[in-house]
Amino acid sequence: MKPNRTKRRAAFTLLEMTLALGMTLGIASAIVGLLQQQVSFNRVISSFQFLRDEAPQVNTLLATLVGKADSYRIYTNRISAMASSGAVNSGGRALRLRFRNPDGSVSNAVISFEEYNGKNRLNFYYRAPNAAAWPTTPSWTISSKPALVDFANNTGILLISMTGPNGEEITYSGNPE
Secondary structure, three states, X not given: OOOOOOOOOXXXXXXXXXXXXXXXXXXXXXXXXXXXXXXHHHHHHHHOHHHHHHHHHHHHHHHHHHHHXXXXXXXXXXXXXXXXXXXEOOOEOEEEEEXXXXXXXXXXXXXXXXXXXXXXXXXXXXXXXXXXXXXXXOOEEEEOOOOEEEEEOOOOOEEEEEEOOOOOEEEEEEOOO
């Protein structure tokens, strides 16, 4: 005959279960805290989307255009710029650029911050050397994100101040060749 031994089952004690549950709750609350921090950080980063994404591209384009220009003038609006009347030193919303072509001819362009189709846009208008008149629609839109663009030449250097949709501001500077 075999002796009667009680069989013990493998199990966790109440203390071990409490400790495991406490550690699980601690890890879960740390993960929730990290997720909340990540969401908050993404919200802050997205508010600077204009400076992060749009501004560098606008800078490259404006630097190229202004750098290739022979001269420039600042005007209060696109109509004045196209008519070449009423140039100003500050507070301009349009910039007229003159380009000297390799064949000796001259072409003109206007960069204008204006309301177009119900939206504020920074538009580019190009007038070929032998064109009879300025185009009535923009050749292309440089950016539709800025809330305000200000052209100025108070210091002898062309300053283009751009205010983004969330109030962020960046200033470009440069002069033609």
